[in-house]
Amino acid sequence: xxxxxxxxxxxxxxxxxxxxxxxxxxxxxxxxxxxxxxxxxxxxxxxxxxxxxxxxxxxxxxxxxxxxxxxxxxxxxxxxxxxxxxxxxxxxxxxxxxxxxxxxxxxxxxxxxxxxxxxxxxxxxxxxxxxxxxxxx
Amino acid sequence: xxxxxxxxxxxxxxxxxxxxxxxxxxxxxxxxxxxxxxxxxxxxxxxxxxxxxxxxxxxxxxxxxxxxxxxxxxxxxxxxxxxxxxxxxxxxxxxxxxxxxxxxxxxxxxxxxxxxxxxxxxxxxxxxxxxxxxxxx
Numbered sequence: 384x385x386x387x388x389x390x391x392x393x394x395x396x397x398x399x400x401x402x403x404x405x406x407x408x409x410x411x412x413x414x415x416x417x418x419x420x421x422x423x424x425x426x427x428x429x430x431x432x433x434x435x436x437x438x439x440x441x442x443x444x445x446x447x448x449x450x451x452x453x454x455x456x457x458x459x460x461x462x463x464x465x466x467x468x469x470x471x472x473x474x475x476x477x478x479x480x481x482x483x484x485x486x487x488x489x490x491x492x493x494x495x496x497x498x499x500x501x502x503x504x505x506x507x508x509x510x511x512x513x514x515x516x517x518x519x520x
Numbered sequence: 521x522x523x524x525x526x527x528x529x530x531x532x533x534x535x536x537x538x539x540x541x542x543x544x545x546x547x548x549x550x551x552x553x554x555x556x557x558x559x560x561x562x563x564x565x566x567x568x569x570x571x572x573x574x575x576x577x578x579x580x581x582x583x584x585x586x587x588x589x590x591x592x593x594x595x596x597x598x599x600x601x602x603x604x605x606x607x608x609x610x611x612x613x614x615x616x617x618x619x620x621x622x623x624x625x626x627x628x629x630x631x632x633x634x635x636x637x638x639x640x641x642x643x644x645x646x647x648x649x650x651x652x653x654x655x656x657x
Contacts, residue, residue: 393531401602433643433644434645434656435657436655437655438654438655446653463606465601465602469600470598472624487598487609502639503641504640504642506571506572513584516581517574518573518575519573
């Protein structure tokens with residue numbers, strides 16, 4: 384029975400993480416700052432490895448989002464949750480511009496987001512030498 | 521009992537996807553082309569949205585990897601699996617250069633990878649205006 388018990392607990396934890404990850408994006412999209420605040424651990428760490436930037440703490444992180452310029456909109460394309468880890472693939476629009484983002488987050492045992500890492504991959508031209516295998520869109 | 525049955529099935533499927541995702545990276549790192557081939561569906565689709573490139577079919581995709589230039593090395597930093605979907609956060613090294621990659625993949629009901637999407641986020645300088653919230657590393 385312990386295997387079944389572990390499996391059910393694992394699915395429950397994963398379901399919670401999946402819901403929190405989706406709520407996180409929705410609270411950003413809605414500019415629902417109290418709702419975002421309630422999802423975050425007090426000592427949440429937010430990282431953007433491409434620019435080597437880090438924000439520490441819930442209030443700075445909420446402020447960062449509240450001050451983020453532009454009429455930006457977020458939509459979840461895929462969410463993958465696994466225990467207390469999640470990965471989000473986002474469709475981000477700012478006015479007529481569109482970009483994908485990859486977001487990694489971790490939920491604490493208490494059910495609060497304690498770590499978020501964003502990647503903002505930019506378009507680039509393909510290097511030469513693989514045209515024989517590749518189609519473009 | 522059906523809830524427990526579903527939960528166990530879900531965990532089993534997730535475990536299989538997690539193992540396949542890890543094997544995928546390992547077979548690339550080992551240049552184990554027959555092993556990579558065995559993980560892929562015949563009609564696998566590989567996409568790089570940043571350059572709007574797409575490769576169709578197992579043999580072209582294996583050839584693309586076998587021909588990929590440079591002494592590249594892949595390490596899994598995180599793997600998140602959820603049903604038949606997985607996200608991989610990779611540490612990629614080519615000689616002295618290091619880059620992160622985000623990989624999304626889907627496994628078919630038959631247990632073969634049928635979709636892979638790679639993001640290769642490049643470094644950039646932070647925009648001005650958020651220095652009051654951010655530390656650099």
